[in-house]
Amino acid sequence: MSDNKSKSDHETVKAKQETESTGLSRRGFLGTSAVASVALAGATALGSVVFTRETWAAAAKDAQSKVHVGPGDLDDYYGFWSGGHQGEVRIMGIPSMRELLRIPVFNIDSATGWGLTNESKRIMGDSAKFQNGDCHHPHLSMTDGKYDGKYLFINDKANSRVARIRLDVMKCDKMITVPNVQAVHGLRLQKMPHTKYVFANAEFVIPHPNDGSTFDLQDKNSYTMFNAIDAEKMEMAFQVIVEGNLDNTDADYTGKYAASTCYNSEKAYDLGGMMRNERDWVVVFNIPRVEAAIKAGKFITLGDSKVPVVDGRRTEGKDSAFTRYIPVPKNPHGINMSPDGKYFIAAGKLSPTCTIIATAKLDDLFDDKLKEPRDAVVGEPELGLGPLHTTFDGRGNAYTTLFIDSQVVKWNMDEAVRAYTGEKVNYIKQKLDVQYQPGHNHASLTETSEADGKWLMVLSKFSKDRFLPTGPLHPENDQLIDISGDEMKLVHDGPAFAEPHDCVMARRDQIRTKKIWDRNDPFFAETVAIAAKDGIKLETDNKVIRDGKKVRVYMTSMAPAYGLPEFTVKQGDEVTVTITNIDKIEDVTHGFVMTNHGVSMEISPQQTASITFIADKAGLHWYYCSWFCHALHMEMVGRMLVDKV
Secondary structure: OHHHHHHHHHHHHHHOOOHHOOOOOOHHHOEEEEEEEEHHHOOEEEEEEEEEHHHHHHHHHHHHHOOOOOOOOOOEEEEEEEOOOOOEEEEEEOOOOEEEEEOOOOOEEOOOOOOOHHHHHHHHHHHHHHHOOOOOEEEEEOOOEEEEEEEEEEEOOOOOOEEEEEEOOOEEEEEEEEEOOOOOEEEEEEEOOOOOOEEEEEEOOOEEOOOOOOOOOOOOOOEOOOOOOOOOOOEEEEEEEEEOOOEEEOOOOOOEEEEEEEEEOOOOOHHHHHOOOOOEEEEEHHHHHHHHHHHHHOOOOOOOOOOEEEEEEOEOOOOOOOOOEEEEEEOOOOEEEEOOOOOEEEEOOOOOEEEEEEEEEEHHHHHHOOHHHHHHHEEEOEEEOOOOEEOOOOOOOOEEEEEEOOOEEEEEHHHHHHHOOOOOOEEEEEEEOOOOOOOEEEEEEOOOOOOOEEEEEEEOOOOHHOOOOOOOOOEEEEEEOOOOOOOOEEEEEEEEEEOOOEEEEEEEEHHHOOOOOOOOOHHHHHHHHHHOOOOOOOOOOOEEEEEEEEEEEEEEEEEEEEEOEEEEEEEEOOEEEEEEEEEOOOOOEEEEEOOOOOOOOOOOOOEEEEEEEEEOOOEEEEEEEOOOOOOOOOOOEEEEEOOOO
């Protein structure tokens, strides 16, 4: 009995010491006798402060004031969320966490007609046949290491695609399927001098050629590749063959290096095999060397693809000119570049550590002046269980999610480097519980040289008891944390559906949007060109053109009426309806829905949009405006008369 009491007292003291040294940590008290006694007293001990019901209420009021954005007021930041399995991008206001818009990308969206309209199908290309998407990593284009407000890029892991969104109109305008690979996962952008390349990792090892002749992943012709996409052209620039697999990636602030984590150095296909090695690696790519080799014609191509491919694998123990492999523990996941450009931080996932790689040592690494690749490592702080991703406040501190511990740990990078040399220094500043199992986290402007250390977003995979129950399928939980002071303070949490995965934040002045479309916008230029061939002036003409079994219907829309109240076709005709919204007032968006035909699209002010379908049912079919545009919105209708053949 006395032994049990002694053990309990020891645990209580140890937990209190841990909490006082690391800041807010409810977890440190779980299971100790102190919890019961404090709870009975009507207070909760957190750190060196005892919070009563009154102080909790005051803290909640303070938190509410931090995130409150009044009616008519604007948020300070745009937040761009991956839509996860929905295949879309979501725009949030920060700090209010108000959802502003959803941008369809890899999904079909009946509200806007994305995936249904001719314009969107042209952008999606052959991949329009896929009706699913799995968005992971949204990232904003940069100039000189700062967000330039031009583009947002995002990947589709499910179908090996990368898409680009124009931020002036918040529409996807380009999409590419990456050849020769499967499952494009990690995605980051070149920061300096501008976003010339989109760097994308293909996660899974596959045979080359992947024609069923072999399924042996250990074969020398089984591999995956690091991919670079020309950001302006949205065309493949080059691919680099690597050892093992690839997970996440990031780029430095010189434009010279990119780095990626590998969690399957074993090239295994089973769980046990992928965890066999105690160390996997970070592979570092020398971009100028790749470019020089391609310029000199020293590359190969694979299959039908004309994309230049260079081999970044080691041969007989000799390093490739293009890559270096830095061993790190174990099954690493996230890799993030600090905003001062000094460090790549690789999270260990199955190790309680993060590995700090000094960018200042990479030149020596590639010039073979270091004895071992690990000589580029300048720190390996022990942070907690399940480190996944790291973000930064621009003041020298890093914030790493601990998936297993359900915490975010704040730690100082330079102090962790000093500790690696043997100096006794407490680099951990605080641990904060989050609910529950956090994956990505992202601080305001953290991916740029302007990281301002105001807000931290933590994307937790589970919500459990946080919200009203919704049956077996639960939402996830986005938690907003104030990091402007010395301590992290949770100020908001809210549900998110279908694994939103990651986000990025930009100041509102960095995003400059149009209020109405330009009539010469390239988004619908091809549709305008087709109309010109038909002799149609889209802003004024309302006509039906018959070309055998193909019928092209042109009409304007101006609240609250379509330019054509009705048109007639024959059963079996292929009908293309092209509508130009001639309203010039923002917010006056029109829609077009043809009942019982699966036809729906949005036409915003000064936009032209078109959609093609088969009139396969004889009879009368109403079409109507689906976006509320006028007091007589319900009366904005028309009829398609389909003659029976």
